[in-house]
Amino acid sequence: MQTILDIQNLKVSFDQVEVIRGVDFNVKKGEIHGILGESGSGKTVTAFSIAKLHENCSYEGDIIYNKESILSMNESKLSTVRGYEIAYIFQNPHESFNPNIRMDKQLKEAMSIHGLQPSREEIIRVLISVGLKTPDLILKKYPDQLSGGECQRVMIGMSLLCEPQIIIADEPTSAIDASIKKQIIDLLKSINKTYGTTIILISHDMDLVQNICDSMSVMYGGLVLEQGTVEKVMEDPIHPYTQALINCTASLNQEYKRLYTLEGLPMSPDYYKNRCPFYERCDKKSEECIDEMPQLITLNGRSYRCKKI
Ligand SMILES: Nc1ncnc2c1ncn2[C@@H]1O[C@H](COP(=O)(O)OP(=O)(O)OP(=O)(O)O)[C@@H](O)[C@H]1O
Ligand SMILES: [Mg+2]
Numbered sequence: 001m002q003t004i005l006d007i008q009n010l011k012v013s014f015d016q017v018e019v020i021r022g023v024d025f026n027v028k029k030g031e032i033h034g035i036l037g038e039s040g041s042g043k044t045v046t047a048f049s050i051a052k053l054h055e056n057c058s059y060e061g062d063i064i065y066n067k068e069s070i071l072s073m074n075e076s077k078l079s080t081v082r083g084y085e086i087a088y089i090f091q092n093p094h095e096s097f098n099p100n101i102r103m104d105k106q107l108k109e110a111m112s113i114h115g116l117q118p119s120r121e122e123i124i125r126v127l128i129s130v131g132l133k134t135p136d137l138i139l140k141k142y143p144d145q146l147s148g149g150e151c152q153r154v155m156i157g158m159s160l161l162c163e164p165q166i167i168i169a170d171e172p173t174s175a176i177d178a179s180i181k182k183q184i185i186d187l188l189k190s191i192n193k194t195y196g197t198t199i200i201l202i203s204h205d206m207d208l209v210q211n212i213c214d215s216m217s218v219m220y221g222g223l224v225l226e227q228g229t230v231e232k233v234m235e236d237p238i239h240p241y242t243q244a245l246i247n248c249t250a251s252l253n254q255e256y257k258r259l260y261t262l263e264g265l266p267m268s269p270d271y272y273k274n275r276c277p278f279y280e281r282c283d284k285k286s287e288e289c290i291d292e293m294p295q296l297i298t299l300n301g302r303s304y305r306c307k308k309i
Contacts, residue, residue, distance in 0.1 A: 034209035037219030087159035093151035149180035221277020
């Protein structure tokens with residue numbers, strides 16, 4: 001399968017604090033790739049960097065999308081990539097819309113930014129395809145008059161109108177009622193199947209990543225500590241952090257066993273400048289882990305950063 005996105009040693013700094021410290025991962029065309037990691041590990045900053053959405057930061061490394069460097073693209077090329085070829089679905093859909101503009105106008109305005117003028121029929125057809133049963137009514141409403149689930153479906157519909165190559169969904173169900181979560185995830189799965197759209201799904205939820213993704217990256221402290229197919233990573237996790245995450249989840253399914261907890265909290269990015277970010281919490285650590293950042297090791301289609309393996 002062709003690689004659609006190749007992130008190479010990506011570093012992102014805000015005010016000289018490096019929060020993304022050398023992220024590497026690649027995504028194949030048509031697959032669902034999960035990015036898993038604790039709060040603050042750098043998932044959203046990485047996701048925003050893919051279409052170079054951050055302002056006032058410095059980027060190093062490279063992001064290769066369909067063989068072109070996003071970090072070297074000029075603004076006009078970037079504006080076709082952003083939202084059009086690479087679409088985003090955010091955590092809180094209400095915040096992504098202007099509360100003072102009715103949905104029909106809002107949708108048309110968003111499309112015109114990309115030079116698109118979909119007819120009302122096209123918009124309605126797409127809204128029906130994302131499971132909205134009364135699209136005419138939805139289009140007349142203001143964002144605040146829609147439920148979280150409806151709003152997220154409109155957002156997904158909007159991205160489909162642009163026929164994107166990649167959809168980046170950053171915790172798309174975390175602000176939505178539990179009963180609607182499964183429907184939104186099923187919708188993303190069906191978009192992937194029907195249109196072959198590559199999906200990058202950011203989540204804290206190991207079960208979700210295991211159930212719907214083909215491949216995954218595990219992030220911690222602004223680095224990807226492990227990447228591989230979901231099958232291989234879940235069956236045989238290499239990195240001590242991935243092992244700990246899987247242990248926390250596995251014990252939820254076992255009766256009469258004390259729940260495993262990973263002690264401690266992630267440290268702030270300026271604390272662990274030249275050491276493995278997981279050092280403090282790792283039960284396999286030794287002196288050599290303090291000296292330098294663990295290098296990326298790639299073996300049989302998997303990659304990881306750990307000196308102890
Ligand atoms: N605009 C910014 N300026 C400075 N630092 C930032 C900025 N955005 C994020 N950070 C820092 O970058 C680090 C990673 O943040 P990020 O939002 O990517 O985490 P996350 O993995 O998405 O967490 P969560 O699961 O809570 O959404 C954090 O230490 C955060 O404080
Ligand atoms: Mg986030």
